[in-house]
Amino acid sequence: MTALVALERVGFTYPGAARAALSDVSLELAAGEVLVVTGETGAGASTLLLVATGFAPRVVGGRLTGGRRIAARRCGVVFARPWTQLTGLCSTVQDEIAFGPASYGLPRQAVLDASARAMRELRVEHLAGREPSQLSGGELQRVVVAAALALDPEVLALDDPAAELDPEAADALYDVLPAIAASGKAVVVATPDLERAARVATRAVKLEGGRIATSGAPAAVLEGTEPSLLARAAGCPPPWPLDVPALVGRVRR
Amino acid sequence: MIGYVPGTSPLHRAHPYTTLALAGAVLLGAFALTRPLEVWLLVAAAAAFAAAGGVLRSSARTALLLSLPIWALLFVLHGLLGADPRTTVGPLSLSVPGMARALVLGGRITAIVLGFLTALATTSPHRLVEAMTARGVPFGRTFLLASTLTVLPRMRERAAQILEAQQCRGLRLGGSVLARLRALGPLALPLVLGALAEVDEQVLALDARGAASAARRTALDPPPDSRAQRLVRVALLVLVVAAYGWKFWKMRG
Amino acid sequence: MTLRDLVLIRLGVAVNLVIGQIVAALLLPVYLDSVGTILVAALVGPRAAIVAGLLSQVLNAVLSGNFSWLPFAVVQVVIALYAAAAARLGAFRRLATAVPAGVGMGFVAASCSAPISYFLFGGVTAGGVTLVTTVLRALGAPLGVAVASASYSTDLLDKAIACGLVCLVLRSLPRTLAARFPALAR
Numbered sequence: 128m129t130a131l132v133a134l135e136r137v138g139f140t141y142p143g144a145a146r147a148a149l150s151d152v153s154l155e156l157a158a159g160e161v162l163v164v165t166g167e168t169g170a171g172a173s174t175l176l177l178v179a180t181g182f183a184p185r186v187v188g189g190r191l192t193g194g195r196r197i198a199a200r201r202c203g204v205v206f207a208r209p210w211t212q213l214t215g216l217c218s219t220v221q222d223e224i225a226f227g228p229a230s231y232g233l234p235r236q237a238v239l240d241a242s243a244r245a246m247r248e249l250r251v252e253h254l255a256g257r258e259p260s261q262l263s264g265g266e267l268q269r270v271v272v273a274a275a276l277a278l279d280p281e282v283l284a285l286d287d288p289a290a291e292l293d294p295e296a297a298d299a300l301y302d303v304l305p306a307i308a309a310s311g312k313a314v315v316v317a318t319p320d321l322e323r324a325a326r327v328a329t330r331a332v333k334l335e336g337g338r339i340a341t342s343g344a345p346a347a348v349l350e351g352t353e354p355s356l357l358a359r360a361a362g363c364p365p366p367w368p369l370d371v372p373a374l375v376g377r378v379r380r
Numbered sequence: 381m382i383g384y385v386p387g388t389s390p391l392h393r394a395h396p397y398t399t400l401a402l403a404g405a406v407l408l409g410a411f412a413l414t415r416p417l418e419v420w421l422l423v424a425a426a427a428a429f430a431a432a433g434g435v436l437r438s439s440a441r442t443a444l445l446l447s448l449p450i451w452a453l454l455f456v457l458h459g460l461l462g463a464d465p466r467t468t469v470g471p472l473s474l475s476v477p478g479m480a481r482a483l484v485l486g487g488r489i490t491a492i493v494l495g496f497l498t499a500l501a502t503t504s505p506h507r508l509v510e511a512m513t514a515r516g517v518p519f520g521r522t523f524l525l526a527s528t529l530t531v532l533p534r535m536r537e538r539a540a541q542i543l544e545a546q547q548c549r550g551l552r553l554g555g556s557v558l559a560r561l562r563a564l565g566p567l568a569l570p571l572v573l574g575a576l577a578e579v580d581e582q583v584l585a586l587d588a589r590g591a592a593s594a595a596r597r598t599a600l601d602p603p604p605d606s607r608a609q610r611l612v613r614v615a616l617l618v619l620v621v622a623a624y625g626w627k628f629w630k631m632r633g
Numbered sequence: 634m635t636l637r638d639l640v641l642i643r644l645g646v647a648v649n650l651v652i653g654q655i656v657a658a659l660l661l662p663v664y665l666d667s668v669g670t671i672l673v674a675a676l677v678g679p680r681a682a683i684v685a686g687l688l689s690q691v692l693n694a695v696l697s698g699n700f701s702w703l704p705f706a707v708v709q710v711v712i713a714l715y716a717a718a719a720a721r722l723g724a725f726r727r728l729a730t731a732v733p734a735g736v737g738m739g740f741v742a743a744s745c746s747a748p749i750s751y752f753l754f755g756g757v758t759a760g761g762v763t764l765v766t767t768v769l770r771a772l773g774a775p776l777g778v779a780v781a782s783a784s785y786s787t788d789l790l791d792k793a794i795a796c797g798l799v800c801l802v803l804r805s806l807p808r809t810l811a812a813r814f815p816a817l818a819r
Contacts, residue, residue, distance in 0.1 A: 142812040143808055143812020143813070182584055182587065186587050186636075187580055202588070203588055204584060206581050211581050212581070213530070214523075214586065215523070215527025215529075215643075216509060216526045222600065225600060226589055226590075227590050228598075229597050229598040230589060230590030230595070231595050232595030232596050232598055234598065238598055238600060260530065275589070278590065407703065411753060442698065446699065450758075453757045453764075454755070454757050456767055457756060457757055457763075458755060461770045461771060482755075485754055485755045488701075488754075489701045489754075492703075493698060493700050496694075496698075497698065500695065520634055520639050523639055523643075524639060524642060525688070527643060528647060528692060532651065535647045535651045539654050539655055540654075557661070560661055564655065564661070564798065565801060567658075568798055568802075569798075569802060573802065575648065576644065576802075576806070579641060592635075592636050
């Protein structure tokens with residue numbers, strides 16, 4: 128199975144930056160997987176997403192070194208803040224989701240079919256006629272993901288997608304990711320939310336200072352944090368909580 | 381008061397280009413007419429335009445409210461302080477050419493405001509965007525027109541939030557002109573810098589959804605146009621040109 | 634025009650229309666409705682700034698109902714060109730050069746708007762400027778002089794403050810953000 132994206136010893140520096148944001152990163156993305164990228168703020172997770180999907184340096188400028196091969200026909204990207212991702216042109220959710228296919232000049236019926244399919248996948252059909260500015264953060268973020276999916280991208284990158292969502296909305300968003308991957312796409316999520324990430328990840332990568340520190344099975348990469356070790360020692364069944372709030376939640380139960 | 385009012389009048393059903401052409405003709409025509417009678421005929425035409433849209437009452441009321449300060453100033457600036465010869469009306473000494481000028485200037489503004497209020501009330505922004513997209517207007521223009529209006533409320537909200545936050549930090553809004561001028565920085569800078577910081581994400585989101593695509597965008601719901609309406613638009617253009625032709629011919633002769 | 638230019642133009646227009654809110658809260662005798670245009674001129678260039686200025690004029694008229702402001706769109710073009718030239722010459726690098734550049738801009742802008750105000754509207758455009766015009770006229774000044782004086786005095790102050798504000802914004806940009814605007818490096 129050929130990789131949708133292959134990065135070989137890739138480095139990337141933003142314009143005007145003193146340090147490289149990424150150094151010596153080698154990574155492959157394959158269809159059907161959910162890859163979680165984690166690391167401290169500034170470790171390069173967001174940058175890795177942009178480089179892997181081809182948006183850096185094309186849209187954001189900067190300098191890329193190393194070998195990059197993107198076999199994917201199209202890549203979609205979703206960011207943390209729902210409202211900055213609206214086009215502002217559309218008065219209904221359906222139009223917002225249809226914006227992508229319509230922009231490529233697809234015939235009218237094909238556009239409507241694509242948006243209907245995306246709305247079904249994200250379970251937002253009931254919001255079709257609503258105005259985007261009136262939705263809650265969680266609903267809007269699902270609409271944004273649907274809008275990205277309407278273009279049928281082979282790679283979907285999500286940069287901390289649940290950052291501004293309440294817990295239920297965050298759960299709902301992460302729960303959808305495995306199904307998206309199962310439909311033949313590569314899903315890559317950059318997030319500090321290790322617990323939710325562990326639930327959906329098929330593979331994980333941890334970045335430190337722009338370099339890959341660990342990579343492999345989610346349990347190996349995302350684990351090893353003190354809360355998870357404590358929980359295991361206390362005899363809790365997996366999945367083990369990876370951060371303190373999750374540990375507290377589990378212990379209370 | 382100002383803005384789209386849903387309805388089913390002929391103007392609502394007309395192609396947005398036609399209603400805008402009518403308002404534009406009133407705007408341009410107003411400056412071609414120089415005598416009080418001509419200008420007030422135009423005002424009557426604008427009123428007929430509003431009646432055709434079923435918005436005469438609301439538009440007239442709003443137009444009056446908006447032009448009231450102008451009428452007051454016109455009365456003072458030209459009526460009371462105008463040149464000789466003068467006439468006496470009750471206790472007031474009014475300038476005859478001044479009053480004529482006031483009638484022309486006031487009539488112009490009233491006609492223009494009435495025309496545009498009608499156009500706004502009968503054209504939904506969504507329909508205008510669809511009309512422009514169907515005509516193949518480049519994405520940039522529709523984007524700027526429509527999405528700026530969507531972005532405004534959020535920016536106003538943020539401005540209010542910054543105002544509140546800075547006041548909590550001890551910023552005083554009163555005081556000398558110099559003090560108030562210095563308060564401008566802490567209020568305006570965060571607003572502008574915050575907006576600039578979002579630019580990259582907005583560009584990425586738009587790019588990912590095909591906004592930069594060279595293909596001709598599909599209009600999903602284009603408003604119908606007709607030969608009759610196209611003829612009306614051409615006729616309006618001819619009328620305006622004729623009006624200016626007549627004006628300059630009168631000036632020469 | 635790239636997507637980036639479009640998003641920046643939209644930002645400039647929004648800034649033009651919203652800063653008026655702040656100015657009103659501070660009760661300052663200016664409009665500051667060109668800050669966005671000047672900013673876009675410094676960050677992108679003259680073409681984008683002209684679009685921002687024209688669009689601001691149209692939207693301002695549409696949103697406030699004061700459609701008689703539409704003919705003043707010409708003044709926005711002039712401001713955009715002046716700002717782009719000033720930015721190219723590095724006027725926005727320090728307040729000491731930005732504010733005088735603003736005064737010059739005010740002079741040029743008033744030289745354009747005063748004739749429009751006088752010939753098309755007889756000096757009456759329903760703003761603070763018109764009040765000044767009326768007062769001067771009542772004091773005996775001829776209409777032309779009153780319109781001109783009112784225009785110049787308000788515009789000089791307005792544009793000087795606007796340019797000063799843009800200078801502060803540009804100096805406050807974090808280095809990595811500033812690097813994204815090649816026009817600044819020139």
